[in-house]
Amino acid sequence: MTYLQTALAFLPFSAIAAAILYLPLAILLHVKRKPYPFIRHFVNYLLIGYLIALIYVTFFWASTDIPLTLDERLHLLPGDSFLYALQWDDGLWSSQIMWNVCLFMPLGGLLPCVFSPLRKGAWKTVLICFLLSLCIEFLQFFIGRVADMDDLICNTLGGVFGRALYTAAAWAFKKVKAFDPILTDHAKTPGHVAALIAMMLILIVPTAVDLVNAALPYGLFPIAG
Numbered sequence: 001m002t003y004l005q006t007a008l009a010f011l012p013f014s015a016i017a018a019a020i021l022y023l024p025l026a027i028l029l030h031v032k033r034k035p036y037p038f039i040r041h042f043v044n045y046l047l048i049g050y051l052i053a054l055i056y057v058t059f060f061w062a063s064t065d066i067p068l069t070l071d072e073r074l075h076l077l078p079g080d081s082f083l084y085a086l087q088w089d090d091g092l093w094s095s096q097i098m099w100n101v102c103l104f105m106p107l108g109g110l111l112p113c114v115f116s117p118l119r120k121g122a123w124k125t126v127l128i129c130f131l132l133s134l135c136i137e138f139l140q141f142f143i144g145r146v147a148d149m150d151d152l153i154c155n156t157l158g159g160v161f162g163r164a165l166y167t168a169a170a171w172a173f174k175k176v177k178a179f180d181p182i183l184t185d186h187a188k189t190p191g192h193v194a195a196l197i198a199m200m201l202i203l204i205v206p207t208a209v210d211l212v213n214a215a216l217p218y219g220l221f222p223i224a225g
Helices: 003-031 038-059 080-088 092-114 122-142 149-172 189-215
Strands: none
Touching: 003 038, 038 092, 038 122, 038 189, 080 092, 080 149, 092 122, 092 149, 092 189, 122 149, 149 189
C-alpha cells in the first residue's frame, strides 16, 4: 500500500469539512448575484478540500511519538533522499518520493482554475507551490517532524506537472471552450463536460502515477544494473 492510498482514507472528512466551509461562501456569491455555474463552485470546493487534506497529511498524518534527533529531523542536502533510494531502495523511499511529487500536482492544476491572475504565466503557480512547500517544511521542523530539502524539490516538481496538466487540458479542449464554465459565469453544455474531464485529469493522474509506480518491481524509473 502506497502513501497516497493510505492517505485517501482521510478524503471523506476533508470532503465534508470543505462543504461546511465553502457553503457560506457559495451563499454569499449567490446573494451578491454572481450566478457561478456548478463547475465553478465545484472547482472552488475542490481546492478547499485539497488544502484541508494537505494540512492533515503534512502535519498530522503518520506522526510518531518517538523523538527524533536534529540530524534525523533536518535534511538540508539536496539529493540525500534520492541517493538513499538508489542505494537502499526497498520500495518505501521511491514511493515516498513519488508521493511528494503527486501530492502537489492537484494544487498546480487547481490554482489557475480558481485564481484568474495565475492563468497567464505558469511561473506564478510554480512559485506559490514552492513557497507553500517551503512553509510546510519549515513548520514541520519546529513540530518535531522531518524537514527535507528533497520534499521541497518533489513538491515543486509536482506543482510544475499539475500546471502542465492545466495547460494541456486548456489547449486540448480549446475548440469547445472547456474552461469557460470555470473562467466565466456562462457556458454551453460541451464546455461543462470538457471541464469535468479536465478536472478528472488533474485529480486522477497523480493517483494513477503513484499506483503504477508502486505496482512495478523497481518503480517507474528502474536503475540499470
